[in-house]
Amino acid sequence: MSETTAENPWPVRTVARKIGDWVHRLGAVWVEGQVTQISARPGTSTAFLTLRDPSADVSMTVTCPTGLLRTVEPPLREGASVVVFAKPAFFLGRGTISLRATEIRAVGIGELLARIERLRKLLAAEGLFSAQRKRKLPFLPKGIGLITGRASAAEHDVLVNAQARWPHVAFKVVNTAVQGPTAVPQIIKALSTLDKDPDVEVIVIARGGGSVEDLLPFSDEALCRAVSAAGTPVVSAIGHEPDTPLLDHVADLRASTPTDAAKRIVPDVREETQRVRQMRDRGRRALHGWVDTQARLLNQLRSRPVLADPLGPIDRRADDVEMHRERGRRAVLTTLSREQAALASARARLTALGPAATMARGYAVVQFYDEAGNPHVLRSVSEIKDGAKLRIRVADGAAKAAVQGDPESE
Structure with a gap:
């Protein structure tokens, strides 16, 4: 293809034709999906189908001859799962892509059950069925979210039986499709809304009984993963006792019927x-x-x-206390007298041996001063010289004196 520029652009017809040429070179493919809309007007040769991926919000238009649509057994209806052999086609005038089908096969019950079983094993391997991840329902939830069909028997059973057990129970009901191609996205949206509501502590997904095809939305992988990721405990109440869609294994609590769910979510007053x-x-x-x-x-x-005569033991103990107190007083006085006598004797010995007693008998202590002016006791005349200053200490005081002459010559 030649490059385009702002000065040399392609017209829309050229772009559309080139896209159409590329699409038309694509080969035919087998495509599986869920029929969400069928348009086959009488007198027309072409029928239109809308084929949706049940696990994602993606759909495509499928065209086929009206005669081909009539040959499908069982007859196609909205919500049916099919496999078509089709070739992509690009419509130049509208700029849309569709699939031109040359063969349509309805997916049988056996194949549906086999696919559900494969999905069951996959989710179980990922731990979505594990009992450790299931949460316990509150004893008396302040608010209960209910996802069910509008004016359905399941809604009536849950509301009536729950209010009969606990009249003041509060419900927030969200009505959705419970079968067909729109059921899964509506239920997932309602689940997300109720999960974000702080007043809702339990979410119930309820539906009455039905065929395997009717209950297919409750085995959808996207719905199972949404329930597993919800932060609010979810109760599954789908169909009757024998019905066991995959939602029953993923939910935090499985109720056999909507009536059983009402009995499990609130206590009986x-x-x-x-x-x-x-x-x-x-x-x-x-x-x-x-x-x-x-x-x-x-x-x-x-x-x-001891309690019959509480004062008697106290009086006896008081006499014992007084006796021990007197004994202790005498022992303290004896010890004090003995220690006072020992102290007086030690004082007398100290007085007799002390320098004061010696000086009282006429002796004196003579001190001289060194060059720094510090006093020292005089022990020899060789320690002083002529003119040295002396301090003479006697019993009742001290006197100062000076040396005259050479002390050693006298």
Whole structure:
């Protein structure tokens, strides 16, 4: 292809023709999907189908001869799963791509069940069915979200039975399609809305019984993964007891029927009232028994001698305390007298041996001063010279003197 520029652009017809040439070179392919819309007007040779991917929000238009549509067994209806052999076609005038089908095969029940079984094994291997990830429902949720069909028997069963068990239960009902091609996206959207609501503590997805095809949306992989990722506990109440779509394994609680779901999400006010009454009676009996036991124990304690005559032991102990106090006082006085005598004797010995007593007998202590002016006791005349300053200490005081002449010559 030649390059285009702002000065030399291609016209729309050229771009459309080139896209059409490229699409028309594509080969035919087998495509699987879910029929969401069928348009086959009488007298026309072409029928139009809308084929949707059930696991993603993607759809394509399929055209086929009207006669081919009539040959499909069982007859096609909206919500049916099919496999078509078609070639991509580009319509130049509208600029749209569609599939031109030359063969249409309805997916049988056996194939549907086989695919569900393969998906079951895949989700189980990823841990979506694990009991460890399932959350416990609150005892009495302040708000319950209900996803079900409009004016359906399932909605009636859940609301009536839940309100009969607990009259003040609060529901937030979101009506969606519960079968057909639009069921899965509507249920996922309702689940997301209720999961974000802080007043909703439990979400119930309910539907009555039906055929395998009717219950296919509740085995959809996208719905199962959305329920697994929800932050609010989810209760699955799909069909009757034998019906077990994959949603039952992913949900936090599986109820066999919508009526059973109503019984599982709220307690019975009559049963709880009876249980409270029984617990109150048991508490009353237990309290009376405890009071009787404590009263008997108190009577036994009061009958003991120590409590019968509480002042007698105190008086006896008071005499013992007084006797020990007097004994202790005498022992302290004896010890004090002995220590006072020892102290007086030690004082007399110290007085006799001290320098004051010696000086009192006429002796004196003579000190001289060195060159720095510090006093020293004079022990020899060789330590002083003529004119040296002396300090003479006697018993009652001290006097200063000076040396005259050479001390060593006298």
